[in-house]
Amino acid sequence: MRITTAEIKHGDCLDVLREYADNTFDLIVTSPPYADRRKHTYGGVPPEKYVDWFLPRSEQFLRVLKPTGTFILNIKEKAENGERHTFVIELILALRRQGWLWTEEFIWHKKNCYPGKWPNRFRDAWERCLQFNKTRRFKMRQEAVMVPMGDWKETRMKSLGKNDVIRFNSQVGSGFGKNIANWLYREMAYPTNVLHLATECSNKRHSAAFPEALPEWFIKLFTDEGDWVLDPFVGSGTTCAVALRLGRNSVGIELVREYVELARQSIEPATATLFETPTNHAPDQR
Amino acid sequence: MRITTAEIKHGDCLDVLREYADNTFDLIVTSPPYADRRKHTYGGVPPEKYVDWFLPRSEQFLRVLKPTGTFILNIKEKAENGERHTFVIELILALRRQGWLWTEEFIWHKKNCYPGKWPNRFRDAWERCLQFNKTRRFKMRQEAVMVPMGDWKETRMKSLGKNDVIRFNSQVGSGFGKNIANWLYREMAYPTNVLHLATECSNKRHSAAFPEALPEWFIKLFTDEGDWVLDPFVGSGTTCAVALRLGRNSVGIELVREYVELARQSIEPATATLFETPTNHAPDQR
DNA sequence: AGCTCTTATGAATCATTGA
DNA sequence: GTCAATGATTCATAAGAGC
Numbered sequence A, B: 001m002r003i004t005t006a007e008i009k010h011g012d013c014l015d016v017l018r019e020y021a022d023n024t025f026d027l028i029v030t031s032p033p034y035a036d037r038r039k040h041t042y043g044g045v046p047p048e049k050y051v052d053w054f055l056p057r058s059e060q061f062l063r064v065l066k067p068t069g070t071f072i073l074n075i076k077e078k079a080e081n082g083e084r085h086t087f088v089i090e091l092i093l094a095l096r097r098q099g100w101l102w103t104e105e106f107i108w109h110k111k112n113c114y115p116g117k118w119p120n121r122f123r124d125a126w127e128r129c130l131q132f133n134k135t136r137r138f139k140m141r142q143e144a145v146m147v148p149m150g151d152w153k154e155t156r157m158k159s160l161g162k163n164d165v166i167r168f169n170s171q172v173g174s175g176f177g178k179n180i181a182n183w184l185y186r187e188m189a190y191p192t193n194v195l196h197l198a199t200e201c202s203n204k205r206h207s208a209a210f211p212e213a214l215p216e217w218f219i220k221l222f223t224d225e226g227d228w229v230l231d232p233f234v235g236s237g238t239t240c241a242v243a244l245r246l247g248r249n250s251v252g253i254e255l256v257r258e259y260v261e262l263a264r265q266s267i268e269p270a271t272a273t274l275f276e277t278p279t280n281h282a283p284d285q286r
Numbered sequence C: 001a002g003c004t005c006t007t008a009t010g011a012a013t014c015a016t017t018g019a
Numbered sequence D: 001g002t003c004a005a006t007g008a009t010t011c012a013t014a015a016g017a018g019c
Helices: A013-019 A047-064 A087-098 A152-160 A162-170 A176-187 A213-222 A238-245 A257-270 B013-019 B047-064 B087-098 B152-158 B162-169 B175-184 B213-222 B238-245 B257-270
Strands: A006-010 A025-030 A065-075 A101-110 A126-133 A194-197 A228-231 A249-254 B006-010 B025-030 B065-075 B101-110 B126-133 B194-197 B228-231 B249-254
Touching: A006 A238, A006 A257, A013 A047, A013 A249, A025 A047, A025 A213, A047 A065, A047 A087, A065 A213, A087 A101, A087 A126, A087 B087, A101 B101, A194 A213, A213 A238, A228 A238, A238 A249, A238 A257, A249 A257, B006 B238, B006 B257, B013 B047, B013 B249, B025 B047, B025 B213, B047 B065, B047 B087, B065 B213, B087 B101, B087 B126, B194 B213, B213 B238, B228 B238, B238 B249, B238 B257, B249 B257
Parallel strands: A006 A249, A025 A065, A025 A228, A101 A194, A228 A249, B006 B249, B025 B065, B025 B228, B101 B194, B228 B249
Antiparallel strands: A065 A126, A101 A126, B065 B126, B101 B126
16 A cells, blocks of 8 residues: 655745755656747746746756656747747757756657648647656666557457456556456557657646646656656646556646646545555566 | 759769859758768768858858748757767757748658667657748748548538637628638648658668658649759759659759769659640649 | 537637737 | 737547437
8 A cells, every 4th residue: 555645836846846855756747838928928938038947947857856767848949920939949958058968859749739821831730848867877667658569459459348458557467457468568569759649628627738648658658656756837737637646646836826726626536545556566567 | 845854963062052053942852961970971970060060061052042942951860878969959050040040840750660679768750850941931832732631521511610600700791601612622631740751661772861752742842843952962862853753853962972873873764854844834823 | 338420629820900 | 110919720639419
């Protein structure tokens, strides 16, 4: 038995993180407020000042991240007046100077991107998920995010039935799930660094900044159960809700009061839930 | 009747391009030799010196490109010693200082990329196709690269959603009918800035060749028939072969002698072919 | 329960109008 | 003149309703 905690803090992550000790978190995954020229919008940091605004905060991220930890930054520059902003690539260079290793750039392909037509531009259907690390020996659980090969989904999954799949997902490593896993892994392949996810366009009150599948993928890939996850710009709480569901401890920080309330609601029903850990489950088999 | 030419020049594009007048080409599309520390490989420019090596050449590109023209740079930094090189993003910043507009970054998603497994890295399944322009008013033929639409039209036309009605009501006058007419006969949709192309594995002796579909897409998008296409690092001649097939004039430049021979062979069979131009064809209608 | 059909909307961009 | 608000354009997805 293990208690998994999820906590939403109100404030600027620059200040809030000072309360946390060095080397606390295994994963920092976040989608910060994008640079925007308009002052009334959330964030309101103009592109020219974005790097200067970000660096003091990423300095704290660097401090509280474990040496084996990973920092995933979901960010995308916008096109304005016909040209792409450069603040994101300038941020990459600045973060390296700050001591981060730029280890990977994942591409999130948004299958259902925003529509629109312009005379000299197509719809923007991708975002960067930049990976930074403190050391080259970071924790990575590649088996946790394997994907079905070829037409596996159409052929075998259909014959399995929905309940079987749910059972498999919830109890890999024991009994029924283990048997499936034996032949399943032969049918699975490692993914690439291109993620195909749709944005969530549901009728929920709080529209998620990014879909649950995005933090879920990185949490599975870079943490074990019981590890600590941080989202310093947690917004409506997606990251913490997913971390909680996956049995990871999490801290979310949010500046805007009303988002704090939303985020707390999203994790409320399960905050005190006890998660049972299968006795025969080894994290590195996942 | 019109004669389409394709010519392969031997030499360094820095020197060869001096023979060409200002504002000659409508499109420059190329996949330059990647930075590489090993000297025996093609290119052999170390990453630290890549920008300095590239800038004099891109200065020539800027000169010979028409004001309405486009420069597509297919390039991807490689991971070395566990970290991504920054020379590509530094090159973007340097090209902007040189006078280029960084108008777009297309993502080429390589659907069947080379298999492999590393302890802390997934397969690299994408490359950057950076778009640069001299002005914001560049030529773009979006209709030439439209893709078959999903079932959007059918579902949309079956019944208009309440939201559509609201949006139409907000318009003045006969906007409603006009928009419906736009949808009625449409079977194709505009693509996004993510290209899904398979790599051609059945390839020749030139290792860095990109698939024909890649230059083809950009040639269709940014040129009309009879326009001029340049590939300053033409390698085995893919760009020129495609340009010829599409009825565009092209110049390819290659430093390595044996690749020059390969490239010339690839366009040989059709070099002198006469392309018949339909008499009722107007370039601006495409 | 398991389908099909309906409906809303999403980190969008550009041109135009208004302050 | 600079800067901010408004209008026009467009399509893939999943929740929810209906059968």
